[in-house]
Amino acid sequence: MMKSVWNGHYLDGKTAASQPAAIVIMPTGLEIRTEAGESFRWTFREIRQTQGSYRGEPIRLERGREITEAVVIPDTEFLTELHRRVPELGLRYHNPALRRTRISLTVLAASAAAALSAAAYVWGIPALVSVVTPFVPISWEENLGESTAGGLAPPDQRCGRPDQLKPIDHIVSTLTAPLTYQPYRLHVIVAKDPILNAFALPGGTIVVFRGLIERTDSADELAGVLAHEIQHILKRHTTRAMLEEASTAVLIAAVSGDASGAITYGLKSAQVAGTLRYSRRSEEEADAEGMKMLLAARVNPAGMIRFFERLDREAPELPAGLNFLSTHPVTKDRIKRLREIASASSNTKHVRLLPQLDWKAFRKLCST
């Protein structure tokens, strides 16, 4: 014979006094009898179970909104008995018999959460960003690019008068000539810094550093670099990167949930590592599209390849195994892919860029 009367406490919601009470399971509800001799009938429909879903947690049943009365039953067997006597209650009350199922579901949710976040990272975020990027006005990119250029290469740190930079403008217009339409005003700045680098700012500004110009041996080589940077602008890689970074932050916030306060610092590095992968993807795209741009403009692709090979020789790669820390793909892989695209092209007749120009003299434009 199962137990039919349960010991508990009744809280009337008016004072903090807790009255010992007996609780009886009836077919349509509970009957509560307090020590003081009061008796209440609560129907199952009006009762809410708010505690007692975890091992060792007393069962708490509440009734009423304005004044909430409650009954607390320490013996969790009560729930088992409740479900046995009134099976139609279903999931409205916690069922200890389903605890195992609940654990399996939790494990399932954990695996699903891992799979979902991986899928969001690999496909979801890039797809979302591709949809959103076209809606970002180009004027925003231009504002951002201008203010960044002012900070990174202030006017007194630039070299070359406008007439000295004409050859560079000529290369840019040769490269963009085959395009039917592009909305950017492309503009190249040469910065005095002797570092070997170049980057594209959103909105159309390209900054090439003195160190890079001085290490090119021909206009074709610089054209290769410029084609890569122009593609960053046309494919709106900076805008994408910002959107991807923001989305990754949201994804990480979702995964870390309430713990965000405690592990913010670890997550920051996870976020950086996460966006590096997107960054390498952008570089690969700029390489491939840049090479196609050279071919379309009938510029000799050997220049770009030669320049990359020089980079490879001069700047040693990160130690093997650290590639995941790099924003750029490994140079050897890049060269291989560039060769593949170049050799697939049937176009072997190239135009000679700037035939009258003495490149060796031109590249010293920052020293004069």
Next chain:
Amino acid sequence: MRIHPKGRPGLPFLRRAPRTERFYLGGLTEPFRTHPPRSVSASPPAGDKIPTPTMPADSHSMPSGELAFHGSGGSLFGIHIVNIFLTLLTLGVYFFWGKNRIRSYFFSQTEFAGDRFAYHGTGRELFIGFLKAAVIFGAISALMRTGPLLPGGIFVKLAAILTGYALLLTFIPLAMVGSRRYRLSRSSWRGIRFSFRGKAAQFIKLFLRGTLLTLITLGVHYPFFVTRQYAFMANDSYFGNRKFSFDGNGKDLFGYYLKAFAIWMIWSISLGVALPLIIASVAHAGQPLVGSKAAAISIIAAIGIGTVAILLGLKTFLTAKRQSYFWDHTTIDTARFRSSIQFIPLLRLTITNFFILIFTLGFGWSWTAARKARFYMSNIRLDGAIDLQAVQQEAQDAPATGEALDGFLDVDIGFGPA
């Protein structure tokens, strides 16, 4: 200002009483027994054939006035994982319901004098609060962004930006008050709600004044400032119709802050002397003093780790002293809270939790949060008698907007002493 990690609702004001104290159950003439009565001895009303229930074996050995946290990291982890799954599935919307579930778990697992707390907030409230707070924040950030683009002279632009900053600074205390008001109004013990009835305007004044004074006095005012903040939070908190009070004074904490500052100065000055020598030896690699460049670099690394360790130690020391002091000076009716929070155990907890988080890449959060709650709850108790029959329900409503503002600003103060 962050004391408790989110989700660990430092349960207010609730601690255990020493075994010798008696905690009277209101209305009944006999003292509250070591275990609250769990059985019904009332005779069944006539007409019903209800057998007299048997006295259940009472597994509780909780002395009256004591607090305890019964939650486990494992259960919390289960909730956390399901929250993550549902948050991803709903593109983030479930986040608020998840947060609410975690909070509810912490309250339900915390026991005072044999009865569990209950949490009555809902995810829906948090979500609506978030939407409202997002509008307010959007407006302020728009003001600050468009400020430089406004037509008119530099003064117009400057005024717009400064207004934005002033609003933001005002929002920190506003969020602290709003968050406390919301959370206390949603928590109860024995069916009686807590509430916070302080006026936000007063706290904003207190906060701005304290911030200014702390800046002007180069930090000397800080111990007084934190004490005043806590006093404000405690003095306007209620359990039903019973008021909490705080009778501490910032000058009692001043010595601890001075001590911490002195230790920090000694460390900084010795570094100030030693560092140039070490740097010089690194510059001339292989030169005497430390021998090699590698040795010098490892000395610098040791100094870095030492500095972090000292900062962590001092911070934990101040937290332990401050929390203990605040609890010991908090009363409700004729009962007083007592804290046994001590520096070394708190330091041990902080360090072990730090390493658990690092080695689990943050996924051990559930366990560290449970450990923290267990530590605090087992070190706080309430001494003295309260007439529970006389505690009347006086629930106060509170919107969740302040709570959400708090979430935006990340100035979580939890419930306990700041």
